[in-house]
Amino acid sequence: MARFDPYENNGGTCVAVAGADYCVVAADTRLSVGYSILSRDHSKIAQLADKCVLASSGFQGDIKALQKALAAKELIYEHNNNKKMSCPAMAQLLSNTLYYKRFFPYYTFNVLAGLDTQGKGCVFTYDAVGSYERTGYSAQGTGSALMMPVLDNQLKSLVLSYCQLRTFNTKLLLVQDAVTPLSESDAVDLVKDVFASATERDIYTGDRLEIVVINSSGTHRECIELRKD
Amino acid sequence: MTGSMDLPAKGGFSFDLCRRNNMLEKNGLKLPGFRKTGTTIVGLVFQDGVVLGADTRATEGPIVADKNCEKIHFMAPNIYCCGAGTAADTEAVTDMVSSQLQLHRYATGRESRVVTALTLLKSHLFRYQGHVSAALVLGGVDCTGPHLHTVYPHGSTDTLPFATMGSGSLAAMSVFESKYKEGLTREEGIQLVSDAICAGIFNDLGSGSNVDVCVITKGKTEYLRNHQLPNPRTYASSKGYSFTKGQTEVLSTKITPLKQKVEVTEGGDAMEE
Numbered sequence: 001m002a003r004f005d006p007y008e009n010n011g012g013t014c015v016a017v018a019g020a021d022y023c024v025v026a027a028d029t030r031l032s033v034g035y036s037i038l039s040r041d042h043s044k045i046a047q048l049a050d051k052c053v054l055a056s057s058g059f060q061g062d063i064k065a066l067q068k069a070l071a072a073k074e075l076i077y078e079h080n081n082n083k084k085m086s087c088p089a090m091a092q093l094l095s096n097t098l099y100y101k102r103f104f105p106y107y108t109f110n111v112l113a114g115l116d117t118q119g120k121g122c123v124f125t126y127d128a129v130g131s132y133e134r135t136g137y138s139a140q141g142t143g144s145a146l147m148m149p150v151l152d153n154q155l156k157s158l159v160l161s162y163c164q165l166r167t168f169n170t171k172l173l174l175v176q177d178a179v180t181p182l183s184e185s186d187a188v189d190l191v192k193d194v195f196a197s198a199t200e201r202d203i204y205t206g207d208r209l210e211i212v213v214i215n216s217s218g219t220h221r222e223c224i225e226l227r228k229d
Numbered sequence: 230m231t232g233s234m235d236l237p238a239k240g241g242f243s244f245d246l247c248r249r250n251n252m253l254e255k256n257g258l259k260l261p262g263f264r265k266t267g268t269t270i271v272g273l274v275f276q277d278g279v280v281l282g283a284d285t286r287a288t289e290g291p292i293v294a295d296k297n298c299e300k301i302h303f304m305a306p307n308i309y310c311c312g313a314g315t316a317a318d319t320e321a322v323t324d325m326v327s328s329q330l331q332l333h334r335y336a337t338g339r340e341s342r343v344v345t346a347l348t349l350l351k352s353h354l355f356r357y358q359g360h361v362s363a364a365l366v367l368g369g370v371d372c373t374g375p376h377l378h379t380v381y382p383h384g385s386t387d388t389l390p391f392a393t394m395g396s397g398s399l400a401a402m403s404v405f406e407s408k409y410k411e412g413l414t415r416e417e418g419i420q421l422v423s424d425a426i427c428a429g430i431f432n433d434l435g436s437g438s439n440v441d442v443c444v445i446t447k448g449k450t451e452y453l454r455n456h457q458l459p460n461p462r463t464y465a466s467s468k469g470y471s472f473t474k475g476q477t478e479v480l481s482t483k484i485t486p487l488k489q490k491v492e493v494t495e496g497g498d499a500m501e502e
Contacts (some may be wrong), residue, residue: 032434035267036433153470153472189467192466196463200462203291203435224464227437227462229431229438229460
């Protein structure tokens with residue numbers, strides 16, 4: 001008996017890296033279904049607020065619906081509170097929106113990123129039903145398993161926790177609040193390299209890489225070519 | 230006086246292990262997955278012989294397992310075979326038939342014929358009822374002329390002037406159907422095959438990386454490995470990566486000596502003869 005399957009994975013990978021006063025968000029622009037390519041030029045990054053950007057991979061139908069729903073809720077917030085939504089506020093809103101559909105989820109793997117109320121870079125990473133965490137960097141999508149180990153190796157900082165040292169004599173690796181000490185250009189360079197590597201081994205990642213950098217002076221967009229095979 | 234001898238099974242699929250496999254599966258054992266090549270392979274007949282082409286990507290689901298594998302397999306000095314489907318199956322079946330052809334050449338003293346390879350392949354695949362997942366494009370030139378065949382996993386074959394197989398076959402066939410004509414020259418043939426493989430490489434996610442070409446004519450075979458490399462890496466960080474000692478967190482260390490340290494002392498008697 002053939003049943004209607006409401007979901008489809010359109011592939012692709014999203015990455016975000018938080019810095020001291022900037023945030024780098026990147027996603028490839030390939031849209032695929034099965035073994036075919038639907039588009040080589042489809043953006044996965046949506047600007048939700050002034051300093052807040054959502055990068056999503058997964059089922060494109062649900063991604064579009066989610067972006068629409070969030071934009072509407074953001075507008076309502078502006079009308080009610082007479083101010084634009086901050087990134088941490090948007091993070092909570094996204095989590096609630098996703099959990100609202102706990103029993104028929106949005107098939108979306110999201111990374112929300114931007115600058116927080118103090119102007120520091122922030123990255124929030126989600127699962128499909130709204131569990132979220134603020135981190136220093138994250139990758140989601142088909143190529144995420146290829147990228148995260150490299151990002152962990154380059155960006156995770158060794159923070160000696162004093163109490164931990166006394167009891168277990170181990171070093172504590174903190175991802176929380178681990179805004180990278182890298183400069184903006186170094187972070188962009190790392191993201192480009194990590195995407196080029198993931199493209200080599202993941203068939204759903206490729207074509208073009210869209211990089212959005214958010215800092216105090218605004219939002220800057222850049223594109224570089226990736227392998228098209 | 231007839232002795233009784235344990236002859237190996239003459240034909241048909243051997244069902245000996247099926248019951249055990251079913252029992253294992255029911256008890257929760259996950260059967261290992263196969264690595265498929267997710268491929269584009271093509272062949273065409275031109276005025277002097279045949280040209281075969283293939284991409285070089287091997288996939289394990291959505292991951293590229295090998296970026297530059299060889300899909301054009303040797304069968305005989307005048308016969309080559311492109312393989313799509315499960316990599317182990319195409320490798321094994323072409324190696325097996327290649328050995329059988331060599332033994333046959335020794336027995337007959339003649340150059341192998343393409344139809345011989347074809348018959349050996351199809352009978353083997355039919356015996357295994359499609360479980361040997363090998364889809365092949367077989368091409369060569371023998372004393373009866375140039376030949377090109379496709380072989381399907383269940384054992385059926387076609388004889389064609391141009392053929393494509395694999396997940397990228399539709400992309401490649403669209404190129405062939407547009408541009409193929411009889412009596413192509415060598416350069417035209419190679420160009421058309423490269424174009425068809427490139428169509429598969431860029432439009433099919435299961436195919437990628439480089440173009441391999443093999444040109445077979447009467448008395449000469451040219452295997453053009455990596456004839457085209459249209460997919461270089463787009464970006465490489467100039468900074469490089471350093472892996473200093475201490476970067477990987479060591480949680481605990483335990484050293485267990487396996488053997489006693491043996492001390493060698495000079496002197497003593499010399500060894501006897």
